[in-house]
Amino acid sequence: MIKSFLLVLIIFFFTACSSSVPFTYTPKINELKFQISKEHSFIKKLNNPQYILTSDTCANESYLLKEERYFIEYISLDTNCSWNGLSSGYFQREFKDKLNIKAMETVEQIDIKNYSFSTFKINDKDILNTITIYTVFSDIFIIDYEGVLYEELLLEFKPTYKNNFKSLPRFKANYTYSMVNFNFINNYFNRESGDFLE
Numbered sequence: 311m312i313k314s315f316l317l318v319l320i321i322f323f324f325t326a327c328s329s330s331v332p333f334t335y336t337p338k339i340n341e342l343k344f345q346i347s348k349e350h351s352f353i354k355k356l357n358n359p360q361y362i363l364t365s366d367t368c369a370n371e372s373y374l375l376k377e378e379r380y381f382i383e384y385i386s387l388d389t390n391c392s393w394n395g396l397s398s399g400y401f402q403r404e405f406k407d408k409l410n411i412k413a414m415e416t417v418e419q420i421d422i423k424n425y426s427f428s429t430f431k432i433n434d435k436d437i438l439n440t441i442t443i444y445t446v447f448s449d450i451f452i453i454d455y456e457g458v459l460y461e462e463l464l465l466e467f468k469p470t471y472k473n474n475f476k477s478l479p480r481f482k483a484n485y486t487y488s489m490v491n492f493n494f495i496n497n498y499f500n501r502e503s504g505d506f507l508e
Contacts, residue, residue: 332424333443333450335375335384337361342382344443346466354459356380364490368499370447372490379456381485386448393499397449398426398442400489400498405453408487417475422467427460429475436481455482 334343340356359377366372368391375382383401387393393400406414411432418429426442439460443450454460457473457480464471489498 332445333384335373335382344463344466350466352463352466354462362488364488366490366493368493368501369490374486374488376486379454380459381453381455383451383488383490384448385450385490387499388501389447391499391501393449394497397444397498398451400496401442401451402440404487404489405485409483409485420464420468420471422464425463425467427464429460430481432481435479437475437478438481453485455480 332345335341336343340359342354342356344352344354346352356375356377357379359375359380362374362376364372364374364383364385368388370386370388372383372385375384385397402414405411413431413433415431415434416428417431417437418427420427424444426444428440428442430438430440432438437457439454439457441450441452441454441460441463443452452459457476461471461473461476489496493499
């Protein structure tokens with residue numbers, strides 16, 4: 311009886327997780343789609359982005375999207391692979407290191423559903439917004455240089471949100487680093503040890 315109940319709960323959990331995908335990108339029309347609820351989604355049009363496929367033995371259909379306003383890394387792991395630490399921690403560390411940032415202080419963090427909205431103060435003066443989206447097997451990291459997508463998307467979830475950092479100077483960079491492409495060196499994620507024996 312208890313085993314049957316647990317099985318039903320597990321099936322329900324995975325069905326619920328797989329039924330709504332919180333983020334999709336459609337290359338033909340250069341459109342980002344964010345699922346707010348079952349009935350409602352938020353769409354953002356991109357301006358001629360660079361679409362760069364990334365590869366690793368653990369990654370499935372992973373890619374980078376680069377545009378003047380955004381940097382996006384979409385990482386989809388194979389079901390037999392897992393992160394060796396906190397994926398957002400790896401992302402923040404690499405962003406800071408690759409751009410030689412001296413200080414990166416979190417001044418706002420709001421977690422809603424599968425989304426984590428973070429505002430950073432860079433080198434004690436400039437503001438940077440990031441959006442991280444988590445699913446069962448994928449992580450999406452968005453750097454929003456202008457902060458517009460960050461605010462618009464956050465307002466979809468939280469209409470009372472007030473942006474206290476709007477008037478501050480923005481941090482801009484040309485970030486191009488892919489965790490997927492450099493996983494073989496830095497070992498961010500790997501195949502579970504039992505899989506090597508097959």
